[in-house]
Amino acid sequence: MELVGMLDSPYVRRVAVSLGLMGLPFQLRPLSVFSTFDQFRAINPVVKAPTLITDGGAVLMDSSLILDYAEQLPGKRRSLMPADLDERVRVLRVTGFALAACEKAVQLVYERKLRPADKQHAPWLQRVQTQLHAACEALEAELVAAPLPSAEETMDQAGVSAxxxxLFIQKALQPGDVPAERLPGLAAHSARAEALPAFVSAPFDSSGWKPL
Incomplete structure (x- = not known):
């Protein structure tokens, strides 16, 4: 399999880390949807990261759809989705909050970096920031209620996504946008997860990627 995209995208990194934890080998092709647009378009005309090229040559996109495919593959070391329905519902709920946080953080990055300052709409930025804070606070509440697994052998999709x-929020946004001291549980979970081999092998800087 080949994963196309840059690891500074939380969606690309989510797939890379998950594949590593599942024991599914892949190659990373670090193409940018901006600086290497034409190269990316030659693979996927929609130019959407992440894109996955399966062993059979099919082109898939969207992190959740790619991971749904990966969960069905034979030979994986383990699943990141629990079989028990109640546990699965919690993983889906927490993953939803994490993906909402990613979405709103990405919107802030795009708004600030791609739109001229005099064209930015303050009420829209405030709304997105409110949604981002709500998603992060929901994640913190989940972690306070029941910590997420953070060991290599027990990490699930909720733990990966959170x-x-x-890390994306802390790396990509402005200092103080989402203060770590307000979300100690989330910050601590991330710190523990980032020490795991699957995370270390897929660093935020794509140039440091190495297969497990």
């Missing part, structure tokens, strides 16, 4: 979302 940790990836938190």
């Amino acid at each position: 940790a990836v979302a938190w």
